[in-house]
Amino acid sequence: SxxxxxxxxxxxxxxxxxxxxxxxxxxxxxxxxxxxxxxxxxxxxxxxxxxxxxxxxxxxxxxxxxxxxxxxxxxYRPCKPLSCLNHGTCNQTSNSTFNCACNDGWQGKNCQSMINFCDNITCKNNGVCRPLLLNYTCECLINNYYGRHCEGVSMKIVIYRVVSTSFAYLGILAIVCIAMFVIIMDILKYCFGIGPTREDLESIRRKKTREKTKISCNATID
The missing domain is CATH 2.10.25.10 (Laminin)
Structure with missing residues (x-):
């Protein structure tokens, strides 16, 4: 075309x-x-x-x-974009030096370290302190504890402790009662000549005497 x-x-x-x-x-x-x-x-x-x-x-x-x-x-600037971390402010102090003004909760030459607020903090009941920014938290390792410092105890643990303590007290009371009984029996026996088996012993002695007498009589008749 x-x-x-x-x-x-x-x-x-x-x-x-x-x-x-x-x-x-x-x-x-x-x-x-x-x-x-x-x-x-x-x-x-x-x-x-x-x-x-x-x-x-x-x-x-x-x-x-x-x-x-x-x-x-x-x-070659002393204050470079990453000289101060975590939003810290870089201040040039000379042609080759600088310092960082760190935001709250941060520290270090370059504001690289978070302040550990777990210092001097004790978490109860084996809890573990975890540092946070401007704060801390206690991590309770067992679900039966709670609270800011794991100081709260669940009703299950309270009941367990009460029952355990009660059994312990009952055991101690039983031991004390047995000891008191032994002491009282010794006092009655050695101080007052009363013993719980005195009548039984006397009955046995009389029975043996009768048996000996009976044997002697039979021997004489023969």
């Missing part, structure tokens, strides 16, 4: 872009800066790039104070 013929003729002659009116711009639509610095933007940390064809890279850089390197990539 005529359309395809015209298209073929146009392509065979090669593509010839229209020169841009502004010599600092290039591209089909003249929307690309004709500058190496503008195209690659090599300078970091707010450094400035200046086109210079006499330079090896085709440009030279102007770094901000305290920055250096081929592309201003090296930071």
């Amino acid at each position: 005529i359309f395809l013929y015209i298209l073929f003729e146009s392509l065979s002659k090669g593509f010839k872009p229209i020169p841009c009116i502004d010599s600092t711009m290039i591209g089909t639509y003249c929307d690309i800066p004709n500058s190496l610095c503008a195209m690659i933007e090599p300078c970091q940390n707010n450094g400035s790039c200046v086109d210079d064809q006499t330079q090896t890279l085709g440009y030279y850089r102007l770094c901000s104070p305290d920055f250096n390197g081929a592309n201003c990539e090296f930071d």
